[in-house]
Amino acid sequence: MIPIQLILKNFLSYRDATLDFRGLHTACICGSNGAGKSSLLEAITWAIWGESRAAAEDDVIHTGSKEVRVDFTFQSNQQKYRVIRTRVRSGTSVLEFQIETPNGFRPLTGKGVRATQDLILEHIKLDYDTFINSAYLRQGRADEFMLKRPTERKEILAELLKLNQYDDLEERAKESSRQFKARVEELERSLESIKIQLQQRETTQAQKVELEAELNQLQQVQAFETIQLQSLQVVQHQRQTKVEQLNFVRQQYQNLTQDCDRLQQEQLAVKNQIAELEKILSQEAEIKAGYQQYQTLQSQEEAFANKFAEFTRAQQNRQQKQQQLTKQINEIERQLQQAQAQLEALQQQEREIQQTLTKSGEVEAGLAQLTAARQRVAHFDQLQMQVSPLLQQRATLQSQIDRFHAGLVARLEQLVTTENQLQRQQHRQPQLQQAVMDVAIQIEELEKKRVYLQRVQEKGQERRHFIERLQAHQRDYEKLLGELEQKLQMLQTPNALCPLCERPLDEHHWDRVVSKTEEELKDTQGQFWVVREQMAVSDREIQVLRQEYRDIYQQLASYDTLREQRGQLAAQLEATSDVQQQLQQIAAEKQHLERSLQLGDYAPDKQAELQQLDQYLQKLNYNEQDHALARSEVERWRWAEIKQGQIKDAIKRQTQLAARKPELEATIAQLQTRIQQEQVNSECAQQIAALDRYITELGYSPEQHNQLRLAVKQNQAWHLRYQQMLSAQQQYPQLLTRSQELAAAKTARLAERQTLASQIDSISEQLEETANPTAQIQTLEQQLQIRRRQLDEQIAKLGRLEQLAVQLESLQIQYEQQQQQLQATKQQQRVYQELAQAFGKNGIQALMIENVLPQLEAETNQLLSRLSANQLHVQFITQKAGRNGKSTKKNVKLIDTLDILIADARGTRSYETYSGGEAFRINFAIRLALAKLLAQRAGAALQLLIVDEGFGTQDAEGCDRLIAAINAIASDFACILTVTHMPHLKEAFQARIEVDKNQEGSHVRILT
Template identity: 80%
Template sequence: MIPVQLILKNFLSYRDATLDFRGLHTACISGSNGAGKSSLLEAITWAIWGESRASVEDDVIHAGAKEVRVDFTFQINQQIYRVIRTRIRGATGVLEFQIETPAGFRPLTGKGVRATQDLILEHIKLDYDTFINSAYLRQGRADEFMLKRPTERKEILAELLKLTQYDDLEERAKESSRQYKARAEELERSLEAIKVQLQQREFTEAQRVELEAELNQLQQVQAFENIQLQSLQVVQHQRQNWEQQLSFVRQQYQNLTQDCDRLHQEQSSVKTQLAELAAILNQEAEIKNGYAHYQSLQSQEEAFAAKFEQHTRATTLRQQKQQQLTQQIHEIERQLQQVQAQLEALAQQEQEIQHTLSKSGEVEAALGQLNAARRRVVQLDELQMQVSPLLQQRQSLQTYLDRIQASLVARLEQIQATENQLQRASQRHPELQQAVMAVAMQIEQMEKERVYLQRVQEKGQERRHFIERLQGQQREYERLLGELDQKLQMLRNPDAICPLCERPLDEHHWNRVADKTKSEYKETEEQLWVFREQLACTDREIQALRQEYRAISQKLSPYDSLREQRGQLAAQLESTSDAEEQLQQLAQEREHLERSLQVGDYAHDKQQELRKLDEYLQQLNYNEQDHVLARSEVERWRWAEIKQGQIKDALKRQTQLAARKPELQATIAQLQTRIQQEQTDSECAQQITALERQITEIGYSAEQHNNLRQAVRQSQGWQLRYQQLLSAQQQYPQLQGRLQELEAAKTTRLNERQQLASQIDEIVQQLAQSANPIEQIQALEQQLAIRRRQLDEQIAKLGRLEQLALQLETLQVQYEEQQQQLQACKKQYRVYHELALAFGKNGIQALMIENVLPQLEAETNQLLARLSANQLHVQFVTQKAGRSGKSTKKNAKLIDTLDILIADAKGTRAYETYSGGEAFRINFAIRLAMAKLLAQRAGAALQLLIIDEGFGTQDAEGCDRLIAAINAIASDFACILTVTHMPHLKEAFQARIEVHKTQQGSQVRLSV
């Protein structure tokens, strides 16, 4: 990726900036600290990957701006691309990706930011982590790799190569293997339990056959007893039929008896009714005469009822008219009362007006006093207008002088407090020196202990690695021992064959093979004992190292607190070193302040101005109290104006009342005349007179009407008796016919009852002759119930056994399925266990590092040859031989490491022995080789190189070495950018990108 152009708008410290990289090969980005040098590089990473140092996305937006935009154009494989990333504060971002064509830039933007980001990564073939570890040489990255211990360099290399993903795969594989192992153990326990249950199958089958035989026998006995019960039930059914027939006949006999009794009672009732009707028919003439008199009285009462209705209507209407007339008169009387009240109110107002007019002389005198008081207030107001600004100015001057005096007093108090603190601190100076020395000695001793602790830890790690290798070799020899034991077992057979070629063996060859196998078995067993002894010794060494590590760690527990205490004591000691000098300065300043406060020697111009203002105010002779008294005098006589207004209103009202009084008196006379006319000549009065004449003409008497009503009520009994006479004339023939019908029916019921009595006697005789089998039936039913319960119990037992047999069959199928699952789990456990080993540190990761190191070594040597004129050569050593105490080949072991050996004209020696310029060139070559290697692994060519190795941390010679190294490898890159804040180094670069911080934000200027 070769940068072409960078356009910034509101990005971090930049408002608007444009940087054109065309024609730049080796350039320096210079500027002071905080000017915005790193922001240019972060703009590139933010545009392409959306990554920056900001913890919150909106933090990349310039302070006070609402939107940020970065436009970055770059070249890859002779093709120009353009990335535009924008973001609005508080909203989501927008990402655009374009490619240059002859017609201009054509969009490649995907559907959404994520899709567009994936498309950009597909074209540039670099993710953010790979970029900052390859194209961006940050300060300390080379030293981080080179200055680590050889045993830790592999970890850093694995991190740079992104081999940590295999740690995740290893953990996932371990987790899967643990899950499958647990599942296998669970299946084994389940299979064992199922196996125990399956052992019950034969016993369950025997029980089932025995129960089936017992069940068949019980069913045969129950069938014979059912036949006996059915025969007895037939006899019982016939007897029940006779009993039911006897009950039915008896019920009919009883019903006929009841009918005879009912007919007899009905005959008696009909005879009684005939006697009553005959008595009524004998009174026929008397009843008719009484009924005729009743009808005559009823006609007279109806006539009186009509007169009563007419009298009531007239009386009601007269009452309504009387109420209407009364209301009209009351309304006129109410109006009369209102007018009379108004007339009385006018008289009262006239009295009040006369009282007000009587005080006119007193009011005139008070008005004169009021005008004089107002003229005095106007004079004082004009004087106040002159005095008020002067008083405000005086207040401001006095406030300023008080503030100056307060600040001097506060400073004096502060100086006194500081003097007290410095005196106490100066007294503690020797004590602090002794405390600092004591803590420093303790820290020095603990640092020695820390070095020893680190050596103990390294020794423990070495012993653990040694145990792991011993355990691996022990497992290998145990496997070999098992194979040899299997061969010996095969050779013990009479017809044994060769374990290797599988051919028959004669006695001679059998002895040779057996002796050789036994010899190998013995040697392997001896070597296995050696490994076990070494494991035991190493384990004891590790236990001792652990105890020693814990003891030293316990001693070092106060190390951090002591360092913090030393820093605090050093700060206190430094603060007390200049206490005497500060005390002298503070004493002089205190004396000066005390003298100034005593004589008022401060703010002379303000004090002079205050004195002039006081003299002028005395000449004006303005007194606020006099002003207040004048205002109160005006308020005291203000009532005269109010009274004057009241007198004017009283005169006006007196004229109005004089015109209003005759009108009210005339209205009262008219209303009194109207009341008299309404009582005699109004329409309502005339209607009331006519209604009274109509009532007299009707001539209605309430007493006569009441007497007639009482006579009608007394004669109402003849109407009832007349109705009874008509009913008796109609019912008497009917009742005579009904009496004859009842007599005939009674005779028929008696004959039928006699026949039923004969049937009852015959049925009773048949029941007496037949036997009753009810007891035998009950006994058989009880016995059958017992048999049925036994059958139910046997059937239930048989069902349970069949269910158990079905469950055992299911368990058998489940047992076979779980056996298959167990085999699959064991297989998966072995697979994931091997995968965990493969993904571990000693698996694929170690293999990849072993494969990468030759390439890294070759690339480093190629660069180093150019940087050192073929004087230096690098070699990476990943393993070295070691011994565990005995100088035998069997005890030799290989130790994992990553040593860096450097060959020069004097020979080959370790990297740690180099320093100065040679060490710098080695570091630079290795870091640059790593960058190229990471870019190649990502599938991209390393065309851009950004170097931020920290010019500020280098001396002049170091800076010259770095510039020389950059020039040496410049031909390998299309663009090299270096970052520095040291101005004198700009001259070493032909092209310079200068960054300045202004009020309008950071500005960029390109100098070529």
């Protein structure tokens, strides 16, 4: 990434600032502390990745402003891009991404900030972490890698290479392996269960054949009997039709007979009604006189009814007052009863208290037993306080011994697993050796192509330099041609002067000057076209070289993979070389562990301490059962303590009752007096006496009223007879007409009944001639029902057998499928076990570090040779010999490390023995090599280098060394920016970016 232009608006300390990086190769960003130098770099990281030193997102906005905007234009992979990031305070962010085209910048912005950010990372192939660890050399980080211990350097390198993702992959592989292992166990149990069930397939098939034969025979018998039943049912159906027809005719005959009887009865009834009406009409005068007397008696009864209403209201009022008086007296009587009940309760309590006081002697004896029992419990409690921590300590010791035993068992299982793995590795050694040789041959061929690729690249650079020279010649020729053409134009004007001496030209001299200028123009044009032709030829050669470069580069695509594969195979082969020795060590350790587990001689100090605790506990002789019996004895005699409290309460209550009794006796006497007063002198009693006087004044006689009612009731028949007379006068003509109609209908019904009687006789004769098959049908139906039950039972049995056969067939398929699943699951388990080992610290991570270190070493030495004039050389050592116990060859082991050895003219020495200047160059070379390596792994070229405050910790000599180092590597980078606040170092760089700050904010300017 090469910066081109940076435009800031309200970013941190800047209000408005524009910084143009075009033409800057090595530049110094200088200014006082706090002026805003690092803010320029923060603006670049915030624009591209949205990352800065600000704790909150709104903190990047200038104080007092509402919006921030950073516009950053840069070049990456021969393409120019532009990123614009804005944010509103307490609002959202907006991110725009553009690419340069011949028609200007074209937007690449995605849907949302996240999508646009992903597009930016896809194009520049560099994330924020990789940038700050590669292109951005922060203060105090140059020697960080060197000052760490050798064991910590690998961790730092793994962190920079982002190898921690393999830890997650290792854990996921282990989890998947455990899941597949559980699935294997489940499938094995399921297969064993299915195998047991499949053993009954042959028995089921034989039973099925036998049942099918029996079922076929029963179906044939049932079909024959069904045909017989159907024939008999046809005959029965014909007979039932005749019976139904006979019943229908008989029903019609019966209905006609009933109609005739009904008409006869109705005719008699009509005749009787006519006779009764004629009798009523003959008594018309007598009925009218009786009806007149009835109306007179009814008027007298209404007058007595009004007096009865007044009498009833007075009686109701008297009854209400009497109920009110009774209620008041009842309330006083209720209070009297309550007082009497309380007095009786007091007397009962006095008797109970006297009975309680008689048990004082028995309670005192019980209290003595309770005191003795509590003393025994206290003794046992003291013993328990001594024994409880000892028992807890004993449980802890026993748990530690059990854990030690479990650890020995787990270690033994681990040794068995490791032994099996090592034996498998030992068998793979010949294959690994052959694979290493094959990969080495392929790498050797590719390295030859790399050398040829480098030559092609050098030739292409040579052609490009040649074209640049041709382009310079072309520009010179174009300028010369322009000047010659201008001379000819000047000579064509009248009275033209000499272009050299500016004197007037005669015709002879004019011809000579024109011809000479034309010849010079012609020669220049010829040389110009020669240059153009050489440029065209060079362009074609470059195209051919580019195509050849691409072809070879594609062939070298597998070079890194093969190197990584070679490293993996070499590591595996190296690991198999010590297998035999490891197997012997494992066998010895296994024998020792098995002996310890068999004899039980592990953790002797814990077992001795456990034995001493057991002896001391036996000496204390504490028994939990005796303790519990003592506590139960306390509970058994605790009643005496409760009874003692009851006696004290009884004495206190006896005193209270003696004071309460006279009050209740006085209250009872007062309530008895109130009852007598309410019965005579109360308001309700006086109102009842007044109502009695009013009832006497009414003079209502119930006897006279009853006699009058009886007379009205006796004469009420005249009112009914009068109504009957009026009705008879209306009904008499209608009944005469109805009598004639009934006589005609009766004659017609008798004729129809005679016709139906003839039909009944005819159908009855036909039924007597037809036989009745009901008995035979019932017999056949019973037989068919028995056959059907037998068939149902046989079909059910057959269905069950068929279902069982289908289930067994399905189980067979399931058995085969689960066998396949079991094999596949075991394979998956093995795969994930191997993946967990591969993703572990000793797998891919170690191999990647091993493969990266040669590249890092080569890059470091290349930079260091330029910084030290080929005087220093660095070597990374990843393993060294270590010993365990006695110093013997068998105990030698390889220990993982990351030692750095530096060689110079005097030999190989450790890093700590070098002087400040040499140590600084070594640190700077390693840090730059790491930066290039990280950028290369990210897929980007390291074209920008930023050194932030690299001079702040250096003395004058150190600053000079850093400047010399930067100048030595300047040709490797398109742009190098250094940040410092030291004024005397400004002149060391060809360009300066000065930053100052005032009340309006920070300002920036470029000085060259």
